[in-house]
Amino acid sequence: MTGAPDLHGDIETPLLGAPDAEQESRSSDSRSDSRRNAQISCGHPRLTWPLRFLFALNGFTLAFPMLALMYVLNTRVSMPIHLLPTYGAVAFLPCSLKPIYCYLSSYVGESRRDVWICVLLIATAFATAITAWIPRDGVLLCFTFAFFRGVATSWPELLLGLTLIDQAYSAAALPGSTGMTDGTCIPYETTAALFQSQAATSRNVGSLVASVAALAIFTHQQYRNATPMNEFTATILLVMTGTTNLVGAAVAWIYHVGVKAATDGTDIVGDPLPQAVLNNNGSDQEGTQDETKGAILRQPSYDSCYSNGEHALTLDEQTECIARGSCESERSLQKSNTKLVILLQVTIILIGLRQPIVEGTTSMSWGGMLMMCILGLTFLGYSAFSSVFWKPYHSAGLFLILKSAAPSASFLLSSYMYVLFESMPAFLQFLSVIDNLVVTLSSWTYGKLWSGYSQGEALLWLMTGTTILASMASLSNIALVTAIPAMSSVTWKFGVTLAIKGLTAFLDEWCFLPEVVLATVAAVDYKITTMAEAQLGQNFGDGKTTNGIRYGTLVACLDLGGQLGAILMGPLVLALNVSRENDWKHLDQLIWICSLFGLLSVTLIGVLR
Structure with missing residues (x-):
């Protein structure tokens, strides 16, 4: 009997020692992963270099061919003065359609976003380079290529913005994130602001490089006693811009820009997949449930389902109500919001194009189109805000x-x-x-x-x-x-x-x-919807485009305001x-x-x- 404990100890010690060593190894790996994630989310997070390169490329391709485009428009084609406002409106219109781009991109899927960015950049290269061969008096071709070039430029820019949101989610410490550490991590809002600053800096660096390169070309032309801008120079600038877009397409393809977020626990629009979905064990589900309840308590202003009657809802009932009731109204509301913003932009463009439309048709035709837009705005505004709370x-x-x-x-x-x-x-x-x-x-x-x-x-x-x-x-x-x-x-x-x-x-x-x-x-409402849906175990596929469309709509609001400001400037200039x-x-x-x-x-x- 006295030897039994010793024998038992001899047997059990190595058996217990192996799990301890394994546990220690896992703990060491966990601490290593935590430190690595903390370097991402708690240090100085940075956009990945392919994304920064594409933002810089966007700035370069917008600034570099500017004088060449002006030469084609004003010197070679000699577009009539009264058509210039119409041309400006047509060229700017694609920038106002970002909610539509986001909605259509949802059918491509996050796993194919890099392919779509690549295709759009190739289309941009073609639309820019082909402009160099617009013939004299090719007014209609100027309008066509301007619209096509605008779509091919603004669409990938929106996809880069959605990828930025994905990377901000990956770098920030969100509920359920593996990189979360107590009191030291940077929240999503701060990370998003930092990433937007980095994106703007990259874009401005691209514009700066374009300006320096154009200055060098013009200085060389002037040194040769040649006209700074001529047919040869304009063609070279446009072809070089198209070639640069092909380089961007190659970078997007090789480095899979836009899809890396899928490996970081994010979906197409950057919603972090909670631990209840990523890990199907009871402890993770319990932790996610606690975070869900905490998020609800922290964000009462987002609640649209709380009962004011005699029977107060429990936290679980509130969570279920939010996930199933509020999310349905959210989807229908989002569709109305997108249509409302787009129709507002169409109305503003219609007002800005009054003179050429009246000259081409009649004032009654223009008035009829404007009345239809106003009626549509009234209907969409009522359907969007009559049955939901202000968000x-x-x-x-x-x-x-x-x-x-x-x-x-x-x-x-x-x-x-x-x-x-x-x-x-x-x-x-x-x-x-x-x-x-x-x-x-x-x-x-x-x-x-x-x-x-x-x-x-x-x-x-x-x-x-x-x-x-x-x-x-x-x-x-x-x-x-x-x-x-x-x-x-x-x-x-x-x-x-x-x-x-x-x-x-x-x-x-x-x-x-x-x-x-x-x-x-x-644009992001992760604190309620995502966590609540995770607790209920719902399929996340239906909500993948919500934040993306919302982001596209809010960015389009900036363009919409700019159009309103341009219209307001007209009467001021005339009055003074x-x-x-x-x-x-x-x-x-x-x-x-x-x-x-x-x-x-x-x-x-x-x-x-």
Whole structure:
């Protein structure tokens, strides 16, 4: 009997020791994984380099062929002046269709997103390069290629934005995430703001490289005593731009841009798959259930199913109600929201194209189309908001529309600068280089200084401060109108112009980026829907496009507001009689008015509270 314990110990010790060693090994691996994930989510998260490269490529391909496109439009084709507004509206229209792109992309699937990005970039390369061979008087081809090029450019840009959301989910510590550590991890909102800053910086770097390359080409042409822009130069710029897009298509294909998030526990629009789905053990399900309840308690404003009657719902009943009732209304509401935004944009474009439509048909035809749009807006608005509660992302969309609708004199100032320095094209191109350099610096410093102010009151105060600074800085443009023409020294003209343009460009970027961050953050409602559906074990396939379509709609709200602002500028310009013929008289007054509108737009932040 005395030997039994010893024998038992001899037998049991190695048997117990093996599991201990295995457990220790697993714990070591777990700690290693935790540290590795913490480096991603708790250190300084960065976008993957292929995604940053494609954002930079987007900026390059938009800036590099700009003068070549203007040459084809104005010199080779000689498009009539009265068709230029129509051309601008047609070229800009594809940027307003991002909700449609997102909806159609959902049929491709997240696993094929890299293929779709590749196809779209190849289409962009073709549409850009073929523009070099538009014949003289090819007005219709200009319209056709402008629309096709706009679709092929804005669609992959949206898919890159959705991939950014995926990577923000992977890098942030969300409920159920393996990289979550107590009190040290960066939340999704901060990560999304940081990634948007990095995307903007990459895009601006691409524009900067394009400006420097174009400046080198023009300087070389001028050194050879040739015209800076001619048929040969325009063709070279357009073909080089198309070739660059082919390089981007190869990068998207080789590195599977857009689908890596699937291996990180995210779906097509970045919803993190909870642990209850990824791990089918009881402890994980219990942990997810606790997180679900905690999320509900933390976010009462998202609740649309709580009972105010005698019998209060339990947490489980509330969760089930949210998942099954609210999600159904969410899907129908999202469809109405998308249609509403698109129809609003069509209405605004219709108003902007009144003159060419009336000239081509009759005023009654234009009035009939406008009336149909108004009736459609009334019906969609009623169906969208009559039976549901006002959601936080509704407030975000309304704010983005109204904020972007504030009139801006930037377009007129660009024309004024062109006329002022028309005899010095090299300086204009150099000014473009400096502008892109300053904007790049601005987006980089935004990520370093302000990415932590990405949610709640902090984001509202940040938008307030940057809007006030940008509006006040815009008043310095008055010196461009009143003081610069009177200066006799060319050096002083250049110096003052560079200082003013640098200041306004820097602060304008600071003012714009919080709006993009707001659209990115407000598009995501992971704290209720995803966790509740996970607890019920529902299929996530039906909800994969919800956040994506919402993101596309909110980004489209920025374009919608810009269209409204452009329409508002028309009556202001006519009322002040600002034109080239009277040497830009009253342009300084227009700058005052636009700055005042910018300051007043601060009051719109109350919509988000």
